[in-house]
Amino acid sequence: MRTIGALLLAGVLCAAATACADKAKAPRPLAQADAAQGLALIERHGCAACHAIPGVGWPKGRTGGDLAGVGARPMIAGRLPNQPAVMTAFVRDAPALLPDTGMPPMPLTDAEARDVAAYLYTLDDD
């Protein structure tokens, strides 16, 4: 729960700090993250089994949300602020943030999770 609190707080602070800026401006920067590597990881781990993901030809999973435009959405899974730190934590261990989610933890390192998040932030065009 502490991690969740800290992340939510980080998200809120982040949102507050940039309250006057254009928050939806994308792609949001993730320092030292590699979006191309993120796409390779997404393919290797089969994220598309549950999500339709632009850039992945097959499959087009229906269990989780369609990720087209996810980078520009204000919320993750309708529940969490869409901020890079939250996204990075979510793709790696979603149940730690949302205990009733159907999305299992994924076998990613923190650096890999950042790459995946970086790719998701390139999907900012609905």
Next chain:
Amino acid sequence: MLSGWPPPVLDPAGPFAGPVTTVAWVLFVMGAVVLTLVLFALGVALFGPRRWKRRVAGEKLVWIGGLALPVVVLSGLLVYGLSVTARVADAPRPGEMRVRVTGEMWWWRVAYLDDQGREIVQDANEVHIPAGRPVVLELESADVIHSVWIPRLGGKTDMIPGRRNFMRLQADEPGVYAGQCAEYCGGPHALMGLVVVAHSPADFAAWRLRQAAPAAASTLPGAAVFSSSGCGACHTIRGAEANGLAGPDLTHVGSRQTLGAGILPNNQGTMAGWIADSQGIKPGNRMPSYPVLSGQELREVAAYLDSLK
């Protein structure tokens, strides 16, 4: 599944794939030579000087080029092809390792056999072999005609209902080799992949021991979800109360490379996606989607299956 570019064909990784690849190249080169000759003759007949045209006309060329040459070339190629591939497909010899692979719509039932042909261990969608040693696959079908094709290890061999065909394969080096059903078998035929894992001899012995052992009793909450959702009506988990035979054996499903018969990587995420919506991923396959589980139950059952290493 066979994927990537160039596709892993004409790239033999064992002594039974090598001759098949050689046959393929010989047939291709002979075909190219014949095509060139025919096109050359056609070009001469249409556009050549009068003197040349006379030489490609007349009965003599028809008898030689149209009858004698094809008979000689095709008979030679037939004898050559059959002699090269003969030892790939003959029955198992004493001491050779035997694996029964049964084609099902749209997955592979796998059983490791002893010398008398009795089943020792069941598995699915993956064939594990020791590297550097020939293994005989005994190919059967439970429903329609399928065909096994593991391009880097051998040619295609059909699985025909009521028949048993043999296919010898060997991987020179440890590694993972992709395979695919190569005979249209309805519905999601294109999503019927197979994986061959070649181990070093020591690793293979260890794998075999692990595979033969039943699953340890699990205290994970997903074990109860698996049981109460009725998954055991179609799936067997040795060591648990699940003894269904219609679908793949799941005793060690967490240790497999892929899910859905060679089509998805195997982790908790893809496991959850497959259980929730196998019909969306592989339309028409015999496993129903499970839209009745809560998010938490879905994760629990995926974590349980992932733990069956």
